[in-house]
Amino acid sequence: MLVVAYIGFGNSVCRYHLPYVGRRKDTIKVKYIYRRMEDRVGDEERETWYPDITFTSDIDEVMNDEEVNLIVVNTPDQFHTYYTKMAIEHGKNCLCEKPFAMSVEEAKEVFDLAKEKGVVVMANQNRRFDADMRTVRKVIETGVLGELLEIESHYDYYRPSIADRKGLGMLYGLQVHPIDQIVGEFGVPDKVVCDCRSYDNPGNSDDYSDIDLYYGKMKAIVKTNFYVKLEYPRFIVHGRKGSFIMPQLGHQSALKAKPGPVEISFEPLPEKYWGTLCYVDENGEDVTKKVPVEIQDYGMIYDNLYEVIFNHGEKVVADEEVLEVLRILEQATEVAKEAK
Structure with a gap:
């Protein structure tokens, strides 16, 4: 059984970990959540929502528990490497939130240390298991599109308030997701071309990005723009035999807000959210149909970790994929700095 301790108790733990882990009680037990004492003051009520979990501000209690x-x-991004290395030094396997590290060199150090200590360390690129990404993957795997030629991935918003945001870091906090989805699906690209900048704070922000990843004849376009007023498809996929369009879904919504642990719906989404597939079949006939949306399940990354740790399985988020995503982020950040 996986016996888990979380370092941090923010939105990510409550919304994107615990609701999914809670459905896997046969294989996962959450024993601790570590919080700094200053973070607990005035926020004690939330801890009572999880009576089976021990909340502690003693990091040694967590790290020295052999179970x-x-x-x-x-934790916040700048502490990822610190706590991951601490876990490794104590002989613990580790799942680290994105970005896995703040540089390629940092990530290499972590992977080398994990190998030396004989433990498993993986990046929590959970959005590979988004409902829309899982649906696109399923369509691609059917082969009905034929040879893939182009795929567009859009994280678009309409938030003019972005004009008030100064400073870099948007790439590492947001664009890391769609970049990883492409790298996770297609591997390390042959070439990367970046257009990263800011309409409002050029040279001092990275809130607009258009990153092209080339795979032989195929190009994957990863875009984020905060000035898109009309909703744009989340994915557009073109192949020699057809096309597929996937609408925006975002994170699977929590059920009605109320005091207590976050609850997530695992019910199938209605047809208005389904993707549209159009292709030429083996008889030369045009086929157009709606494609049901797959269920979002961030717990699948824990299923993989279980197999890796106990059954010598392969990591779903490979080390080289993590390093490549960080290389792209570093390249894109430099482009944004120069886009004055």
Whole structure:
């Protein structure tokens, strides 16, 4: 069984970990959540929502507990490497939130240390298991589109308030997701071309990005724009035999807000959210149909970790994929700095 301790108790833990882990009681037990004492003051009520979990501000209690075999790091980005290395040094397997590290070199150090200590360390690129991404993957795997030629991935918003935001970091906090989805699906690209900048704070922000990843004849376009007023498809996929369009879904919504643990719906989404597939079949006939949306399940990354730790399985988020995503983020950040 995976016996888990979380480092941090923010939105990510409550919304994107615990509701999914809670459905896997046969294989996962959450024993601890570590919080700094200053973070707990005035926020004690939320801890009472999880009576089976021990909340502690003693990091040694967590790290020295021999029953704990998985540390999940959910701290602010700048502390990811610090706590991941601490977990490794204590012989713990570790799942670290994105970005896995703040540089390629940092990530290499972590992977090398994990190999030396004989533990499993993986990046929590959970959005590979988004409902829309899982649906696109399923369509691609059917082969009905033929040879893939182009795929567009859009994280678009209409938030003019972005004009008030100054400083870099948007790439590492947001664009890391769609970049990883492409790298996770297609591997390390042959070439990367970046157009990253800011309409409002050029040279001092990275809130607009258009990143092209080339795979032989195929190009994957990853875009984020905060000035898109009309909703744009989340994915557009073109192949020699057809096309597929997937609408925006975002994170699977929590059920009605109320005091207590976050609850997530795992019910199928209605047809208005389904994708549209059009292709030429083996008889030369045009086929157009709606494609049901797959169920979002961030717990699948824990299923993989279980197989890796106990059954010598392969990591779903490979080390080289993590390093490549960080290389792209570093390249894109430099482009944004120069876009004055």
